[in-house]
Amino acid sequence: MNHDKKGHPDDQLTIGIAQIAPVWLDREKTLEKILQFTALAAADGCQLVVFGEALLPGYPFWIELTDGARFNSPVQKEIHAHYMDQAVQIEAGHLDDLCRVAADRKIGVYVGCIERALDRGGHSLYCALVYIDAEGIIQSTHRKLMPTYEERLTWSAGDGHGLRVHRLAPFSVGGLNCWENWMPLARAAMYAQGEDLHVAVWPGGIHNTSEITRFIAKEARSYVISASGLMRKSDFPAETPHLEKILAHSPDLLANGGSCIAGPDGEWIVEPCVGEEKLIVATIDHRHVREERQNFDPAGHYARPDVTQLTLNRTRQSTLRIVD
Secondary structure, eight states, X not given: OEEOOOOOGGGEEEXXXXXXXXXXXXXXXXXXXXXXXXXXXXXXXXXXXXXXXXTBTOOOTHHHHTXXXXXXOHHHHHHHHHHHHHSBOGGGTTTHHHHHHHHHHTOEEEEEEEEEOGGGTSSSEEEEEEEEOTTSOEEEEEEOSSOOGGGGGTOOOOOSTTOOOEEETTEEEEEEEGGGXXXXXXXXXXXXXXXXXXXXXXXXXXHHHHHHHXXXXXXXXXXXXXXXXXXXXGGSOTTOTTHHHHHHTOOSEEEEEEEEEEOTTSOEEEEEEESOOEEEEEEXXXXXXXXXXXXXXXXXXXXXXXXXXXXXXXXXXXXXXXOO
């Protein structure tokens, strides 16, 4: 276990990152691993555990491996339909077991999901970051604002409804998906809501986490958790549609992790962890946030709202407004 410098117990929070691989595109088996690691984190004293982007049921690695941009390709249609079958429908109760474990173990959970959103017709997929509190209640479902590059061939663009910050012991925690963390206005929206513990989830890769984790921490004067998944060639189940086409161009390691934690001074609390499934645990201290905000607070004493302001639209977007 890694610890930040000691302070008053009321300022302490123990956090975990579950750096794991999915049972790719198998919602039930991947959820079993998530439940296992949630219980493990709680047993290790964690009050929050974080899982990587799109972990449930998996990142769309097939696109770049199978000529994913070919229009009207039967291969792409068949894999996409399978992806849709294995996606998460919150309304159908697919996260109920995780909510129960969170409540039983009194632990908050951030988990990256592929959401098949019923409020958008039920046939499009969104990269969502779901926060479940320690009472087992889903407090926010943030759909990724802009899928990155080839992700747009399978994921839809989200909205601002889930750009929310939640109280967690002495901290205010919020999160963004992957390259959303590069979006200055998305970050600013979280800072302005009082965020001082930032969760950045990634499909996996130290190339994503090695620099931006410390950059955001120093910009925000906040703790930053970068939670990544793993993906190995062996994590593709045998029943995966068009598995032979996927494996023909797949490296042995598709996502190498890189999970890490930085403090509000931009220094490492936990340096990036590469290439192994593990639970990473650290205890952080809110006093360190207050110390670093003395000379810079991006939404407080160092802001000029009379000069620049940001508008956040948190309306859940829909193509339909029903008037009865």
